[in-house]
Amino acid sequence: MKPKFGRVITAMITPFAADGSLDVEGARSLAQWLVGQGNEALVLAGTTGESPTITQDEQIELVEAVVDAVDVPIIAGAGSNDTRSAIANTQRCVDAGAQAILSVTPYYNRPSQAGLLAHFAEVAASTDLPIMLYDIPARTGRALAADTILQLADEVENIVAVKDAAGDVASTARLIAAAPEGFEVYSGEDCLTLSLLAVGAVGTVSVASHWATPEMVVMMDAFFSGDTATARATNQRMIPSYDFESGDLTPNPIPSKAMLKVLGLPGGDCRLPMGPEPEWLAERARAVLAGLGRA
Numbered sequence: 564m565k566p567k568f569g570r571v572i573t574a575m576i577t578p579f580a581a582d583g584s585l586d587v588e589g590a591r592s593l594a595q596w597l598v599g600q601g602n603e604a605l606v607l608a609g610t611t612g613e614s615p616t617i618t619q620d621e622q623i624e625l626v627e628a629v630v631d632a633v634d635v636p637i638i639a640g641a642g643s644n645d646t647r648s649a650i651a652n653t654q655r656c657v658d659a660g661a662q663a664i665l666s667v668t669p670y671y672n673r674p675s676q677a678g679l680l681a682h683f684a685e686v687a688a689s690t691d692l693p694i695m696l697y698d699i700p701a702r703t704g705r706a707l708a709a710d711t712i713l714q715l716a717d718e719v720e721n722i723v724a725v726k727d728a729a730g731d732v733a734s735t736a737r738l739i740a741a742a743p744e745g746f747e748v749y750s751g752e753d754c755l756t757l758s759l760l761a762v763g764a765v766g767t768v769s770v771a772s773h774w775a776t777p778e779m780v781v782m783m784d785a786f787f788s789g790d791t792a793t794a795r796a797t798n799q800r801m802i803p804s805y806d807f808e809s810g811d812l813t814p815n816p817i818p819s820k821a822m823l824k825v826l827g828l829p830g831g832d833c834r835l836p837m838g839p840e841p842e843w844l845a846e847r848a849r850a851v852l853a854g855l856g857r858a
Contacts, residue, residue, distance in 0.1 A: 566765035566766050567747060568663065568747075568749075568766070569604050569635070569636075570767070570787075571601060571603055571767060571780055572602060572603060572605065572749070572767065572768045573770075573773060574606040574610065574611040574612065574769065574770055575593065575605050575607055575611065575629075576611055576773065576820055577617055577621075578593055578830050579831035579833075580831060583832075585621045585625065586831060587624060587625070588829075589829025589831070590625055590628050590632075592632075592828075593828055594633045596828060601777060601780040603635055604635050604637070604663075605629065605637055605638070606638045606640060606665055606768055607622070607625055607626055607629055608625060608626070608639060608641075609640040610699065610702060610815065611815055611816045611819060612640060613837065614667075616835075616837070622652070622656070623656070623658075623659045626639050626659040626661050630659065630662075637660070637662055638662070638663040638665050638695060639656035639659070639661035639663070639665065640665045640667065640697075641653040641666060642665065642667030642668075642669070643669070645669075646681075646685055646686065649669075649686050653666070653686055653690050654689055661692065662692065662693075663692055663693045663695060664690060664692050664694045664695070665694075666683060666694050667697040668697065668699070668700070668706075668707045670705070673704055676708050676710070679705070679708075680714060683696065683715055683719070684718070684719055687721050691721060693721050693723045694719075694722045694724075695723070695724040696712060696715070696724070696725040696726065697726045698725055698728060698729050698751070699728040700729055701728070701730070707725075709737060712725055713738065713743075716746040723745070723746060723747065725748055726751040726768045727748050730752055732755060732758045735748060735759055735762060735763075739763035739764070747765045747766075748764045750766070753770055753771045753804070753805045754802070754805040756782075756798070757782065757786070757794060757798040760783075767779065767783075770809070770816070771801060771804040774804070774823075774857075775801055778801050778804075781797050782797040782798055785797060800854070801855075804855070807848070813841060813844055814837065816837070817833055817838065817844070818847075820832060820833055820840065821840050821847075822852075824845065825845055825852065
């Protein structure tokens, strides 16, 4: 069975104009290009979409524009470390036309697992849309425990998936083994996608797919058809992309925006404090593309 949102989903960057304002036309154009490359859904205003530095009004404008531009599901990032704000943002994304919600673990205030359980249950109760949880403890400072995910999956009908960027394949394997039928796990960390597929993940919410969607599609098709040799070989071709997409000197999404400039696609610069882009990054982007056979 095909997963709810498809197998290859890009966590899309948010394009900005030269003056730092939201580039709405660029967002439409980039979304159309990504769908043309083979993406089956798009995530907007997630980590890669610079959610900490875009306003809720900008996010709604972004969702409205992209929903109108493409015919794949739009999963809108609508999380917050304030439950009331997360609910309000979720409801605004619903009104803007999103088909699903990405809800990140509340960050900085480090709530207990009981607090997380109550937070996500209240967010889910505010909408009929399907919700994908987003577990990324390296950025939020708080892991979403497997028991919490399982309780939400069991008890809350519209919590249907998790984007797993926790970096613990063994823990994810145990989660998938215990999850109710129909609950889906998506890789949220490109370098672990093939490993997570092997333990039961259904697809990826990817960063490298900004430029490597064709390779992602080949890897998925090969893996799910039983051709693990091709899946492994394709994954190996993408390792330089995984190494490129983030690092201490160039955290995500700085590399993706550098890559889009090289490709001649909308993106612009990141908003501070994520910038500036190092001068050498464009040359490294060209080397990554050359390694994929696209000089």
